[in-house]
Amino acid sequence: MTILATAPSPGFDAPGVEDFNLPPIFGDVTKPVLQFVLAAVLVWAFFTITARRPQLVPGKAQFLGESFHGIVRNAIARDNIGHDYLKYVPYLTTLFAFILVNNLFGIIPLIQFPSFSHPGMAYALAAMSWLIYNAIGIRKHGFGGYLRVSTWPAGVPWWVRIILTPIEFLSNIILRPVTLSLRLFGNMFAGHLLLLVFILGGEYMLLHSESLVVNLLSPFAFAMGIVFTFFEAFIQVVQAYVFTILTASYIGTVLADDH
């Protein structure tokens, strides 16, 4: 980054990985560190306000909180976990709200940086979900039983098992947290990069290009930037939802009696 800064190349520098390597605000505190704390505070405030003195007939705030909680409770937890789903609703709701707010930071003015475009916390949340569903599975079936449920599908000939069991083990035990975290990270990373390309590109076209035609074309770049901002909003919600629903689905799978 320093090298690039000291040797400015002529023409447009396409935004890249270096744009995600923001300088720390102080010490080891990077921008996402503050965003995670801010997101936690916002989510806490949202649920605390909406759940204060709940009424049978909800007011607007309570309705909002109940709707959010109800989506995770009924559409995600109940449909994917089934019996005994209530135990996991608090974790799933917190997960969904926390990821959602951090994702939306990517398009909220003045913040405009999706926290999960740094992969650290995506790893951490994926690891947490991995620990949780493995722990649930082991507690329900015992260690051997859980391994059998996860890697030994019923009604398969022995020669298929030679291939199938390693694949099942790999996909169910090893790769799930990897895909879970990389999917979230990759989407946020790519989405932010996309917006950078359009906005910084538009800025370059408007301010730094010597060609008048290119100057005049710059609004199209900004317009595309706005279009993709809406698209990003959609992606951010979907990714938060996907992370949560996959976690719920993994829990539901290990709780199922016959896989």
Next chain:
Amino acid sequence: MTTQITILAAEELNPLVPHWSEIIVGTIAFILLFLVLRRTAFPQFERIYAERTDKIEGGLKRAEEAQEHAQALKQQYEDQLAGLRAEAARIRDDARAEGQQIKAELRAEAEAEAARIRQRGEEQISAAREQAVRELRGEIGGLSVQLAERIVGESLADPARRSATVDSFLAELDQLAPRREQATPAGGAS
């Protein structure tokens, strides 16, 4: 030299390498958030869901009970109404029968009264006729004697003869008008 720096920079910029400060702070923030919300907000929501469900189901049950109660009351009222209707009909029939009876009694009484009145009238009439006949007979006797004295010119001083004459005369009269046999002697009623 430059290549070395570029490699270093590229290593530093690997986007898959996490920042440990983010992991630590983020994880603490997330777990704290989870623990707090699990104790405060989420139980509130669950409580209100349960309360709402209870309220709705309870309301439905209560409505059902109220309906059953209303049905029972309606049945009761209908039964009572039917009983009252039957009683009213019975009372009406009784009244009609009684009226009939009273009418019959009154008619019988009136007929009896009329009969009595008629009988009394007949008695009076017959008494009056008897009296008239009696008076007439005495008068006729006297008149006949006077007439006979005058015609005959002889004194009918002899009471026996006179009496026999009168009796025979009267017998003749009775034969002319044989309505009632009259045996009463005229005496000296003239």
